[in-house]
Amino acid sequence: MSLRDNIRIVEPYVPGEQPQGDVIKLNTNESPFPPSPEVVKAIMNIDTDNLRKYPSFVCTELKNAIMQNYDVAEDEIFLGNGSDEVLALCFMTFFNSDKAVLFPDITYSFYPVWCSLYGIPYEQVPLKEDFTISKTDYCRSNGGVVIANPNAPTGILLSSEDVEYIVRYNKDSVVIIDEAYVDFGGESVVPLIHKYNNLVVVHTYSKSRNLAGIRVGYAMMCSELNAALEAVKNSFNSYTLNTVSQAAAAAAAADKAYFKKCTSEIKANRAYTVSELDRLGFKTLPSAANFIFSTHPAYSAKDIFEYLKSKNIYVRYFNKPRISDYLRITIGTGAEMSTLIAALEEYIK
Ligand SMILES: Cc1ncc(COP(=O)(O)O)c(C=O)c1O
Numbered sequence: 378m379s380l381r382d383n384i385r386i387v388e389p390y391v392p393g394e395q396p397q398g399d400v401i402k403l404n405t406n407e408s409p410f411p412p413s414p415e416v417v418k419a420i421m422n423i424d425t426d427n428l429r430k431y432p433s434f435v436c437t438e439l440k441n442a443i444m445q446n447y448d449v450a451e452d453e454i455f456l457g458n459g460s461d462e463v464l465a466l467c468f469m470t471f472f473n474s475d476k477a478v479l480f481p482d483i484t485y486s487f488y489p490v491w492c493s494l495y496g497i498p499y500e501q502v503p504l505k506e507d508f509t510i511s512k513t514d515y516c517r518s519n520g521g522v523v524i525a526n527p528n529a530p531t532g533i534l535l536s537s538e539d540v541e542y543i544v545r546y547n548k549d550s551v552v553i554i555d556e557a558y559v560d561f562g563g564e565s566v567v568p569l570i571h572k573y574n575n576l577v578v579v580h581t582y583s584k585s586r587n588l589a590g591i592r593v594g595y596a597m598m599c600s601e602l603n604a605a606l607e608a609v610k611n612s613f614n615s616y617t618l619n620t621v622s623q624a625a626a627a628a629a630a631a632d633k634a635y636f637k638k639c640t641s642e643i644k645a646n647r648a649y650t651v652s653e654l655d656r657l658g659f660k661t662l663p664s665a666a667n668f669i670f671s672t673h674p675a676y677s678a679k680d681i682f683e684y685l686k687s688k689n690i691y692v693r694y695f696n697k698p699r700i701s702d703y704l705r706i707t708i709g710t711g712a713e714m715s716t717l718i719a720a721l722e723e724y725i726k
Contacts, residue, residue, distance in 0.1 A: 390490045404691040408587035409709040413635040419628035432620040439623045442630035452600040458617045460581035460594025470609040471551035472497045476520035485525045512539040516546040525555040530705040532664030534563045544573045553577045560585035562665030574599040586629040593626040647708045653718040668707045
């Protein structure tokens with residue numbers, strides 16, 4: 378046997394580029410705004426002597442801050458190093474059957490990667506022609522369901538009623554609702570975790586809390602599911618959340634006014650961008666997220682992507698079936714969006 382035979386070969390997720398320097402970065406759905414001033418204070422107040430010790434693994438301060446925002450108990454919250462890690466551990470813990478896990482054909486492209494990594498059978502369910510989800514497609518035998526809501530990269534929201542319909546039907550499998558973008562136009566289904574013991578709702582600090590750099594995500598679910606998830610996590614790494622991240626995330630969760638200000642501004646900038654793109658002949662899907670998915674009937678999305686890059690404006694292009702005519706554009710500051718529109722206007726002229 379050669380060494381090579383023992384190496385696991387996987388096809389990894391490819392994240393958006395992280396260009397350095399003076400660029401307009403609208404390609405990875407980060408916030409264009411700095412973290413709350415309360416976060417800065419919390420980081421400055423950290424007793425650095427304490428960093429020689431392992432962080433708290435119960436994360437009481439952060440869980441208490443989350444409990445100020447959602448009506449959940451401490452043993453219904455699971456924390457992780459970004460929602461990617463939370464989702465990866467959820468897949469490992471809850472998708473454990475011979476039946477296929479169901480998710481849309483167009484969605485967050487990490488889902489098939491985790492399935493492949495863990496050897497979980499999966500089926501990509503085609504979205505309808507208009508890129509919406511048909512709830513009844515998820516009402517059949519399966520080994521679990523995962524839905525990003527709003528969906529990515531489309532930005533389209535599935536109503537809470539339709540989410541509940543899917544959760545109610547699937548009593549014998551776990552349904553994960555990935556609400557990474559819910560704060561930009563959706564309504565969280567977290568209250569439903571008290572009605573359904575098969576529902577897991579995943580959130581992140583990377584988008585609406587302006588903290589992609591600290592890597593904090595969390596999930597909420599009934600305490601029984603949470604206990605199983607904690608056991609898997611503790612078989613992997615007990616200290617997933619570092620001391621600095623815990624303090625920063627707790628301060629962000631507590632600053633409701635700043636959260637409201639930033640999310641409202643993103644929504645206003647999104648409305649402005651969509652109407653300007655409309656004027657330039659683009660067609661944009663209805664978005665409830667901090668990004669939009671747009672196509673132009675007369676111009677190639679790939680060419681526009683390359684052109685914008687040459688102007689130091691980074692958006693996301695996916696060379697994949699059904700969506701290769703679209704660009705995913707993160708909503709930035711008002712000034713960034715005006716610069717984008719001016720560049721597109723120039724291109725189209
Ligand atoms: C739908 C969706 N879920 C989860 C994530 C992961 O976010 P994070 O690991 O930063 O919390 C992303 C990141 O872009 C996403 O688009």
